[in-house]
Amino acid sequence: MSYTFLQNYWWCLIALLGGLLVFLMFVQGANVHLINGRLSDLQKRMVANSTGRKWELAFTTLVTFGGAFFASFPLFYSTSFGGAYWVWMLLLLTFVFQAVAYEFLHKKENILGVKGFRIALVANGFLAPFLVGTAVGTFFTGSPFTVNKTAIMDLSSPVISTWDSPWRGLEALAQGHAVLLGLALVGLTVILGALYLIINIDDTETETQMRRTIKITAVPFLVIFLTWLGILLCREGFAVNELGVVSMEKYKYLHNLIQMPEVLVMFLVGVVGVLLGIWKGALTKSRCGIWFGGIGTVLVVMAVFFIAGFNGTSYYPSNTDLQSSLTIVNSSSSRFTLQVMSIVSLLIPFVLAYIVYAWRQMDKKKITEDEIAQSEHKY
Amino acid sequence: MDAVIWSRLQFAMTAAYHWLFVPLTLGLAMAMAIMETLYVVKKDEYWKKAAQFWMKLFAINFAVGIATGIILEFEFGTNWSNYSWFVGDIFGAPLAIEGILAFFMEATFFAVMFFGWEKVSKRFHLISTWLTGIGASISAFWILVANGWMQNPVGTTFNPDTVRSEMASAEAFFDVISNPVAVSKFFHSVTSGWVTGGVFVVAVSCWYLWRGRNVQFAKKSIFVGGFVGLLGTFAVMLSGDISGVHAAEYQPMKLAAMEGLEDGGRRAPFSIVPGVEIPGMLSILATHDLNGYVPGINDIINGYTDNDGNIIPSVAQKMEMGRTALDALAQYRSLKDTDPAAAAVAREVLDANVQYMGYGYLESPEDVIPPVGIVYWSFRFMVGFGMLIALILVLTLWFNYKGKLPQMKWLLLAAMACIPFVYVCEEAGWIVAEVGRQPWTIQGLLPVNVAISDTSIGEVMTTFFVFLSVFALFLVIEIRIMINAIKKGPSVE
Numbered sequence: 001m002s003y004t005f006l007q008n009y010w011w012c013l014i015a016l017l018g019g020l021l022v023f024l025m026f027v028q029g030a031n032v033h034l035i036n037g038r039l040s041d042l043q044k045r046m047v048a049n050s051t052g053r054k055w056e057l058a059f060t061t062l063v064t065f066g067g068a069f070f071a072s073f074p075l076f077y078s079t080s081f082g083g084a085y086w087v088w089m090l091l092l093l094t095f096v097f098q099a100v101a102y103e104f105l106h107k108k109e110n111i112l113g114v115k116g117f118r119i120a121l122v123a124n125g126f127l128a129p130f131l132v133g134t135a136v137g138t139f140f141t142g143s144p145f146t147v148n149k150t151a152i153m154d155l156s157s158p159v160i161s162t163w164d165s166p167w168r169g170l171e172a173l174a175q176g177h178a179v180l181l182g183l184a185l186v187g188l189t190v191i192l193g194a195l196y197l198i199i200n201i202d203d204t205e206t207e208t209q210m211r212r213t214i215k216i217t218a219v220p221f222l223v224i225f226l227t228w229l230g231i232l233l234c235r236e237g238f239a240v241n242e243l244g245v246v247s248m249e250k251y252k253y254l255h256n257l258i259q260m261p262e263v264l265v266m267f268l269v270g271v272v273g274v275l276l277g278i279w280k281g282a283l284t285k286s287r288c289g290i291w292f293g294g295i296g297t298v299l300v301v302m303a304v305f306f307i308a309g310f311n312g313t314s315y316y317p318s319n320t321d322l323q324s325s326l327t328i329v330n331s332s333s334s335r336f337t338l339q340v341m342s343i344v345s346l347l348i349p350f351v352l353a354y355i356v357y358a359w360r361q362m363d364k365k366k367i368t369e370d371e372i373a374q375s376e377h378k379y
Numbered sequence: 380m381d382a383v384i385w386s387r388l389q390f391a392m393t394a395a396y397h398w399l400f401v402p403l404t405l406g407l408a409m410a411m412a413i414m415e416t417l418y419v420v421k422k423d424e425y426w427k428k429a430a431q432f433w434m435k436l437f438a439i440n441f442a443v444g445i446a447t448g449i450i451l452e453f454e455f456g457t458n459w460s461n462y463s464w465f466v467g468d469i470f471g472a473p474l475a476i477e478g479i480l481a482f483f484m485e486a487t488f489f490a491v492m493f494f495g496w497e498k499v500s501k502r503f504h505l506i507s508t509w510l511t512g513i514g515a516s517i518s519a520f521w522i523l524v525a526n527g528w529m530q531n532p533v534g535t536t537f538n539p540d541t542v543r544s545e546m547a548s549a550e551a552f553f554d555v556i557s558n559p560v561a562v563s564k565f566f567h568s569v570t571s572g573w574v575t576g577g578v579f580v581v582a583v584s585c586w587y588l589w590r591g592r593n594v595q596f597a598k599k600s601i602f603v604g605g606f607v608g609l610l611g612t613f614a615v616m617l618s619g620d621i622s623g624v625h626a627a628e629y630q631p632m633k634l635a636a637m638e639g640l641e642d643g644g645r646r647a648p649f650s651i652v653p654g655v656e657i658p659g660m661l662s663i664l665a666t667h668d669l670n671g672y673v674p675g676i677n678d679i680i681n682g683y684t685d686n687d688g689n690i691i692p693s694v695a696q697k698m699e700m701g702r703t704a705l706d707a708l709a710q711y712r713s714l715k716d717t718d719p720a721a722a723a724v725a726r727e728v729l730d731a732n733v734q735y736m737g738y739g740y741l742e743s744p745e746d747v748i749p750p751v752g753i754v755y756w757s758f759r760f761m762v763g764f765g766m767l768i769a770l771i772l773v774l775t776l777w778f779n780y781k782g783k784l785p786q787m788k789w790l791l792l793a794a795m796a797c798i799p800f801v802y803v804c805e806e807a808g809w810i811v812a813e814v815g816r817q818p819w820t821i822q823g824l825l826p827v828n829v830a831i832s833d834t835s836i837g838e839v840m841t842t843f844f845v846f847l848s849v850f851a852l853f854l855v856i857e858i859r860i861m862i863n864a865i866k867k868g869p870s871v872e
Contacts, residue, residue, distance in 0.1 A: 064478030074467020081456025099446035
């Protein structure tokens with residue numbers, strides 16, 4: 001296995017993990033419904049118990065996504081996490097509250113009350129996809145950082161990656177194009193969440209509410225996503241030549257799609273999948289929209305990562321020092337590390353298989369009002 | 380205080396807080412898996428109810444453990460960005476593998492274990508309970524491989540082109556995962572979790588006996604909890620002994636600090652408390668030889684000859700070689716594109732001195748001395764309370780077996796007191812391990828002040844106090860919920 005192959009392989013795995021993470025963020029999207037005034041308290045409790053049996057998968061995927069990025073592209077990890085301090089800390093806090101919220105939610109000793117932890121889940125529901133989406137959006141707009149590896153020999157100021165904005169990542173909120181992706185992701189996860197609740201909860205009123213939510217959310221989501229896409233295809237991109245020199249190229253991301261037809265097909269199939277999911281959720285009585293929407297989401301996100309990183313493109317560009325931009329080549333781990341991890345990655349299908357098996361076993365019986373009212377084991 | 384200190388405080392606080400929850404997860408998982416196995420094997424509903432009760436307490440604890448684990452992962456990047464780049468090649472791999480192999484196992488089977496009683500078969504549920512505990516242990520293995528590597532960085536070479544430590548070869552990965560420090564640390568940490576879980580079960584059960592309620596449940600639980608706790612205690616002692624030998628071999632300064640040993644030598648004494656020593660005992664513990672040489676703090680500063688006859692340079696000499704390495708690295712990087720021949724010479728100088736490159740960042744030889752008082756007393760608290768816990772567990776098990784325990788109020792009280800004792804042991808153990816290796820993030824390679832991110836004091840202080848508030852809130856809630864669940868008790872007598 002050549003070094004180049006390994007670097008590309010790991011970018012594919014990062015893309016896959018990113019895709020799965022966004023899909024599993026249906027947990028976040030579903031939790032947004034905890035402030036839906038049309039749902040009764042019992043129905044909200046059903047929602048929390050439904051997402052409460054899946055939240056750890058989304059959380060674990062986030063942790064693995066971070067760990068895999070750390071291991072395979074450590075310069076991204078050190079540059080982005082060390083630089084965009086506030087963004088990552090904010091994301092972290094929302095997930096920390098989410099992690100305890102289920103266990104604390106309906107315990108009378110929880111100090112913040114049911115309302116307090118519901119708000120924590122809803123905040124995570126909005127902020128997590130928004131921040132993740134905006135962060136991925138900066139893959140195309142650039143971020144203000146400088147990488148200087150020689151700095152490590154400077155005893156007074158040894159930090160290699162420095163952030164060139166005092167806003168420490170929050171400056172991305174001023175980048176309209178990146179923010180659009182954040183908003184699109186909020187819309188997408190709300191739709192996925194509704195699709196998930198339709199299949200997981202056996203309650204007519206909840207189902208009606210979810211189908212209504214999909215109808216209301218679909219139009220703004222599609223408008224925002226298509227606007228983001230249109231800007232992406234028209235904007236200048238960060239191209240990298242064979243010597244690793246970064247320069248601006250007009251219509252770079254459009255070129256990437258045209259020059260990588262397999263990615264274009266993947267993207268289009270993914271979009272069709274998401275649209276089918278929306279259609280099934282909003283306009284039919286089918287309960288299986290989540291599978292179309294979920295698989296479509298994975299494909300679209302993977303395609304976005306491929307457009308960002310393949311075909312001679314800097315996936316994490318610097319807009320203050322162009323040559324500090326990160327590419328798959330200049331930010332990856334060594335060949336041996338990638339090789340060892342590639343062998344371990346062969347276990348991923350096995351992991352996916354037992355997750356699917358366990359999931360199917362658990363979801364054979366849908367959540368009902370009776371279960372929530374009678375079961376001892378609930379949130 | 381500068382940003383380095385605040386970042387260290389933040390990481391230390393997060394790690395210490397995280398470790399309040401992990402050992403209980405590891406130990407309770409074992410206890411409740413044994414109880415559920417008894418239910419399946421003996422077809423006795425009693426054990427099912429017992430397992431479900433402990434599972435309820437497990438779930439309360441588990442959530443906070445997970446919530447705080449992710450903070451540590453993020454902080455590697457947010458507060459230690461140079462570190463992330465410098466060692467991402469090696470440290471990142473175990474972290475990623477931990478995610479793939481362990482976290483998904485824990486997450487998936489925890490959901491089955493907690494919600495699946497009425498949804499999956501009895502056997503699948505039992506497997507899920509065991510897999511939740513096994514997943515937690517596998518997780519501990521990989522993170523301790525990463526931590527063990529920081530204490531004893533094997534299988535790595537410094538690459539001046541990328542300016543980081545890289546895995547030396549694909550085979551070197553096996554050096555990393557079979558690193559003796561990592562292996563002993565894994566057994567020491569996981570089995571200490573069994574002690575915590577066992578103590579927790581015993582202590583809560585003793586409270587029921589104290590109140591004269593759920594007596595049968597308490598007696599039966601004490602057998603399981605006591606067994607797990609005692610098994611853990613013996614394993615902790617064994618792995619602790621091995622850890623001491625490893626400290627002597629790979630981190631002699633840590634051992635010297637643990638003993639407050641200013642000047643070492645052969646037949647080195649073991650300090651019980653200041654002024655009370657056992658002659659020759661430290662040599663036996665550290666080298667398994669009465670005549671084994673154990674260097675003291677001054678010996679390490681001034682240089683010494685180890686037990687294999689190797690001459691260990693003084694710290695001043697190491698600092699000089701470290702600065703030579705840093706200068707050669709700078710030369711190499713400035714010349715490699717313009718003057719390959721001169722760059723090759725610089726590279727040779729670098730390779731000859733790179734082993735001590737981390738020392739080049741130090742300002743004085745005394746910088747290598749960790750805070751001796753903290754390490755010395757933490758070690759004594761860990762060992763002292765650990766031995767006390769072992770004694771109380773033995774007595775509790777024995778008198779429970781004899782049927783006299785409910786009447787022995789002093790022993791019930793002592794068993795309940797073991798809960799704070801065991802947490803003192805757990806935290807003190809990590810203080811010895813982590814404070815004892817200061818000033819290094821990675822032993823000998825990267826001091827903490829170079830491992831840092833480009834963050835300001837204000838930024839880190841803000842997040843420090845935010846986390847402090849959040850942790851305090853969660854701890855209060857967790858304890859309130861836990862106490863209430865214990866007061867409510869199991870559904871069996």
